[in-house]
Amino acid sequence: MSETTLHRYLGQARKSVDGIDKVTGRARYAGDVNLPGMLHGKLALSMHAHARITGIDATAARAVPGVVAVLTAADLPTRGRQPSSRQTTTLADGVVRYRGEPVALVLATSLAAAEDGVAALQIDYEPLPGPVTATAALDPAAPVIWPQGAPKSDTDLTAAHAAVARGDDRAEHKASNIHERKRFSRGDALAALAAAEVVVEGTYRTAIVHQGYLEPHAVVADVDPVRKQLTLYTSTQGQFGVRDEVARLLGLRPSQVTVVPMTVGGGFGAKYGILEPLAAAAALATSRPVRITLDRSEDFLTTTPSPASTITLKLGATRDGTLTALVAEIVNDNGVYPFTLGGIMSTLLGGYYRCPNVQIDVIEVLTHKPQAGAYRAPGAPQITFAIESAMDELAHQLGVDPLELRLRNSATTGDPMGNNDPWPSMGLTKVLEAAANHPLWRERAPGSGIGLAIGGWPCGMSPAAAVCRVDTDGVVRVHVGSVDISGVNSSFVLVAAEILGVPPEQVEIVAGDTRSGPFAGPSGGSQITYSVAGAVAAAAREARRQLLEIAADMLEARIDDLDIRDGMVQIRGVPSRTVPIGEVAKRAEEQAGGPGPIVGDGRAAPAENAPGFVAHIVQVAVDPETGRVKPLRYVAIQDVGFALNPLMVEGQIHGGAAQGVGWGLYEALRYDERGELLTASLMDYTLPRAADLPSFEAVLVHNPAPNGPFGARGVGEPPITAGAAAIANAIRDATGVRIYELPMRDEVVWRAIHGL
Ligand code: MOS
Numbered sequence: 064m065s066e067t068t069l070h071r072y073l074g075q076a077r078k079s080v081d082g083i084d085k086v087t088g089r090a091r092y093a094g095d096v097n098l099p100g101m102l103h104g105k106l107a108l109s110m111h112a113h114a115r116i117t118g119i120d121a122t123a124a125r126a127v128p129g130v131v132a133v134l135t136a137a138d139l140p141t142r143g144r145q146p147s148s149r150q151t152t153t154l155a156d157g158v159v160r161y162r163g164e165p166v167a168l169v170l171a172t173s174l175a176a177a178e179d180g181v182a183a184l185q186i187d188y189e190p191l192p193g194p195v196t197a198t199a200a201l202d203p204a205a206p207v208i209w210p211q212g213a214p215k216s217d218t219d220l221t222a223a224h225a226a227v228a229r230g231d232d233r234a235e236h237k238a239s240n241i242h243e244r245k246r247f248s249r250g251d252a253l254a255a256l257a258a259a260e261v262v263v264e265g266t267y268r269t270a271i272v273h274q275g276y277l278e279p280h281a282v283v284a285d286v287d288p289v290r291k292q293l294t295l296y297t298s299t300q301g302q303f304g305v306r307d308e309v310a311r312l313l314g315l316r317p318s319q320v321t322v323v324p325m326t327v328g329g330g331f332g333a334k335y336g337i338l339e340p341l342a343a344a345a346a347l348a349t350s351r352p353v354r355i356t357l358d359r360s361e362d363f364l365t366t367t368p369s370p371a372s373t374i375t376l377k378l379g380a381t382r383d384g385t386l387t388a389l390v391a392e393i394v395n396d397n398g399v400y401p402f403t404l405g406g407i408m409s410t411l412l413g414g415y416y417r418c419p420n421v422q423i424d425v426i427e428v429l430t431h432k433p434q435a436g437a438y439r440a441p442g443a444p445q446i447t448f449a450i451e452s453a454m455d456e457l458a459h460q461l462g463v464d465p466l467e468l469r470l471r472n473s474a475t476t477g478d479p480m481g482n483n484d485p486w487p488s489m490g491l492t493k494v495l496e497a498a499a500n501h502p503l504w505r506e507r508a509p510g511s512g513i514g515l516a517i518g519g520w521p522c523g524m525s526p527a528a529a530v531c532r533v534d535t536d537g538v539v540r541v542h543v544g545s546v547d548i549s550g551v552n553s554s555f556v557l558v559a560a561e562i563l564g565v566p567p568e569q570v571e572i573v574a575g576d577t578r579s580g581p582f583a584g585p586s587g588g589s590q591i592t593y594s595v596a597g598a599v600a601a602a603a604r605e606a607r608r609q610l611l612e613i614a615a616d617m618l619e620a621r622i623d624d625l626d627i628r629d630g631m632v633q634i635r636g637v638p639s640r641t642v643p644i645g646e647v648a649k650r651a652e653e654q655a656g657g658p659g660p661i662v663g664d665g666r667a668a669p670a671e672n673a674p675g676f677v678a679h680i681v682q683v684a685v686d687p688e689t690g691r692v693k694p695l696r697y698v699a700i701q702d703v704g705f706a707l708n709p710l711m712v713e714g715q716i717h718g719g720a721a722q723g724v725g726w727g728l729y730e731a732l733r734y735d736e737r738g739e740l741l742t743a744s745l746m747d748y749t750l751p752r753a754a755d756l757p758s759f760e761a762v763l764v765h766n767p768a769p770n771g772p773f774g775a776r777g778v779g780e781p782p783i784t785a786g787a788a789a790i791a792n793a794i795r796d797a798t799g800v801r802i803y804e805l806p807m808r809d810e811v812v813w814r815a816i817h818g819l
Contacts, residue, residue, distance in 0.1 A: 723786020
């Protein structure tokens with residue numbers, strides 16, 4: 064875009080606006096909030112995957128010095144309400160259905176006393192049978208987890224992530240552990256597969272992966288018992304949705320609940336109100352402020368990791384490498400409450416490539432484990448591992464270059480996604496072309512352990528507003544109601560600086576709560592920059608118009624002759640005649656009968672989403688003696704539309720790619736046959752460490768989004784999609800062996816190499 068070259072601040076890499084607060088410890092997290100009279104909450108979590116609670120004796124717990132209350136389901140205003148999801152859970156009532164389900168809450172004047180109280184609680188269980196794996200749950204002889212039908216959710220706080228997909232409902236009407244069965248199809252895929260000249264098939268298995276945010280869940284609930292007002296200080300991705308859900312669950316009006324989003328130490332899809340309903344209920348029950356924070360093990364036990372998927376995929380093609388058939392079955396292990404990623408998984412699986420005949424069956428399964436939840440590009444790493452492994456294998460069978468095969472079949476704008484809706488403007492071919500030109504790919508020698516995979520995400524959008532004021536100190540203050548989990552504020556300052564002609568250091572972002580902030584959607588679905596930057600731009604334009612109106616009077620010039628540079632309004636061509644914007648703001652605040660103080664409001668409601676596509680190239684070394692895979696080089700190419708702040712965009716790409724390596728090589732929550740979590744600490748759950756990761760090279764492709772602010776697209780989710788598949792393809796290149804299972808740990812790779 065030629066106009067990008069005219070930008071003075073936009074498109075220039077600038078450091079994060081909140082970096083200093085984070086590295087110096089000044090940033091305030093929810094767990095730092097300390098209120099007078101506040102009680103510390105500690106959860107007693109179910110020790111069983113399925114059991115009846117036969118007794119809770121709190122006598123000893125209540126006798127612990129400092130313990131103020133021991134709450135069970137019956138003590139809460141939510142009593143009698145059947146949870147339909149993890150987000151609607153407070154405390155278990157009579158029955159527990161997963162290891163880690165909250166059973167009781169001990170409140171004390173210190174966390175240590177609350178912990179002692181939990182240790183002194185006597186909870187008696189009568190263990191019950193029930194399936195803890197999808198395979199067991201699908202056995203017709205398995206006990207049915209919800210014999211009356213799974214509880215229905217009336218809201219879905221995680222809807223931000225994924226375009227809702229249609230599909231034929233194939234639900235079974237007898238009681239079953241399958242809570243949803245859908246088919247997505249076009250053409251006649253079975254006939255096309257039978258007629259295909261070449262067929263590749265495989266079954267791909269992925270593990271349960273945790274979002275792995277650094278900051279476990281934390282919330283402080285404050286209550287005004289007289290006015291029945293609640294204030295929640297919390298680590299959340301979206302304050303407005305949490306407000307509405309807490310109000311609904313507690314029978315309050317949304318205006319009775321204020322949600323103050325605190326600095327977030329990572330969310331990745333998991334921070335949409337897991338502890339808030341319980342903390343709010345406990346504050347109402349005791350008329351005291353209540354803080355609940357999870358430690359790492361509790362967080363692993365009682366939150367919402369990504370579901371394990373089993374994907375059976377068959378691709379049919381002609382001898383010249385044109386895809387003719389895609390037949391798939393996806394089985395998701397969703398844990399104890401319904402959670403449906405099958406729609407978005409099918410939308411992507413049937414959408415990356417142009418293929419006239421597609422049939423994808425989705426089977427969503429319930430098990431006695433914590434409910435599955437959203438994790439950065441939910442469902443995409445799973446299906447991308449399957450389709451991109453299969454495409455690589457197809458290239459081997461056909462003896463064609465894997466990148467050429469992808470280019471020949473890649474979907475483009477207007478082609479159908481798996482749900483048969485057309486793709487909005489998207490750039491898969493552009494990232495493939497960039498990959499073809501990258502030296503790591505172009506100069507690779509066969510067998511050197513280099514693999515390629517593509518991936519993509521639809522990216523979300525939602526209406527948003529912003530307010531921009533100019534103060535007498537010359538500082539531009541932009542008020543938003545969005546949560547900065549990924550550096551978005553560090554792009555918003557550039558948007559306002561660009562439009563107002565002020566240095567970015569002179570711009571502050573003021574993030575509001577549900578009372579003080581203008582509406583914005585949640586920080587999920589890669590939508591915040593795409594949705595809110597347009598509102599910030601509109602608010603800044605209105606503030607600029609107001610500044611120029613008053614400055615024209617002050618400088619005795621026509622508005623059309625004015626410009627703002629470096630925070631000074633000036634007459635074009637007469638650089639000596641200037642007035643600082645702070646002076647203009649002062650005039651505006653003092654002038655009786657004038658236009659009034661400088662405050663612009665702006666709104667945006669993008670009409671169409673802007674998908675983000677990636678091509679990742681990775682080089683690995685595989686030790687045949689141990690099966691250990693070491694990623695050596697990693698190139699992450701992404702269509703970002705236009706990078707408002709390239710440093711933030713590259714940071715997002717590095718982080719997403721690192722998580723993709725985690726999916727590929729390291730991460731898995733493992734449960735035993737009784738549903739006990741075996742990996743409930745960072746000693747057992749292998750998050751990649753810095754030394755496990757290659758350095759990442761981010762390559763930005765600028766393919767402007769027609770509806771995005773300055774052409775920007777969503778950036779956050781696409782970079783996690785392709786890593787596992789690219790590593791699998793690199794291992795294939797290095798060893799000749801195809802791995803069908805994530806994570807590709809030493810043992811898995813060693814067995815595959817040795818044919819075991
Ligand atoms: Mo969602 S996984 O917070 O984009």
